[in-house]
Amino acid sequence: MDFCNSILETIGNTPLVKLHRVTAGLPCPVLAKVEFFNPGNSIKDRMALKMVEVAEEKGLLKPGGTIIEGTSGNTGMGLALAAVVKGYKCIFATTDKQSKEKVDILKAVGAEVIVCPTNVEPEDPRSYYSVAARLAKEIPNSYYMNQYDNLANRDAHYEQTGPEIWKQTDGKVTHLVVATGTGGTITGTGKYLKEKNPDIQLWAIDSYGSLLKKFHETGELDMSEVYPYITEGIGEDFVPQNYDMSLIDHFEKVTDKDGAVMARRISKEEGIFVGYSAGSAIAGLQQLKSRLKPTDLVVVIFHDHGSRYVGKVYNDQWMMERGFLDVKTVKDVVNARRNQPLVTIGPEDKVSDVIVKMKKYDIEHIPVLHNNEIIGAISENGLFIRLIDDANLKDAHVKQVMQPAFPEVRMDTPIEKLSVYINKENGAVLTKDDSGNYHIVTKYDIIQALGN
Structure with a gap:
């Protein structure tokens, strides 16, 4: 039989996958080393x-103990x-x-999670570094892993x-190419590769708001150099001991936006559902493409899976x-019309008044307004069908022929999503500024x- 004794035996031996669309233009x-x-x-x-x-071998982590980490x-x-x-607890x-998904996933596998503020100095007692170190001192039979050092x-x-x-x-x-945080x-990886071939270039991708490139x-x-940024998992406001800066040939900074947009592109264009840092890594590589030759072979680390970022990226x-x-x-559409006032009709007005307004303003759809509330709608197509059947309806009140009110959407709704509301039966939507x-x-x- 061919099986693993535990899930830990499945770690490693991840595939390399050739990229095509998101690396177009590179020579x-x-x-991609797909680590998810x-x-x-x-x-x-x-x-x-x-x-x-290693902690077990050194006797730092004992049976029944608690693993603590930032x-x-x-x-x-x-x-x-x-x-x-192995039978340990985790805090x-x-x-x-x-992302909320990351916290929820940690809880799902039995960990206790303490959420700390981002925008504080590492030495601040509220920082997640300081909280982790303090817990390790306070909790008996615990060990602080400290991935940074x-x-x-x-x-x-x-x-x-x-x-x-x-x-x-x-x-x-x-x-x-590695979008780098702890430096490990x-x-x-770079040390091993340079021992095999000293000419191999190590390119570290950093984030604006991190001090690693300057250091x-x-x-x-x-x-x-340090200020808040959105990209997760890369960059630092201090230099972890895992770094050997002499091995790294170049640091390249990537914006939060470029990393996020590229992550979405990788998922859509390559079919590889990646996390934020993979987007940063490819965006950084694109910024450095002038340094590459046709004879080169680039390996980029794709650190994690896109499921960690479904609520964000x-x-x-x-x-x-x-x-x-x-x-x-929707807001862009409204602004393009320079905020022209909405043409409405009252429920007690005549259908003939609707026809006059449609001709005057060259419009097909008019909301019915009563006491500052939209209570219905008149559309040219629906009105045309009713008048063909009964020409005398032009003297009727609007309330006798009006249709249900147009659906209301938020101003920030993408126009591509309006197809859910605008169809053959319904020709418009309303929004409020x-x-x-x-x-x-x-x-x-x-x-x-x-x-346009």
């Missing part, structure tokens, strides 16, 4: 298990899996910028990830609120918006 092949094939759906499974094993989510998942199999401190982190990648890439590329890899992946280039810990509303999603919304004024959006408005 050389690009292979690990059981915890991220590359962090490798170093998490290694840190646990994590953005993925390391916690790896540690939690190891804890389940994790994380930041409030991490625990060198078992980079050792895992020296022993596993580096050899895998070397073997999978038959030693032809020329560049390794790029340092451990690599100058050796200066410049806190003026893969949520249209979240993306639009941050200006990351370049889609036209911040001042409480109604506006109408018709099929014609949508066609105009999509055509």
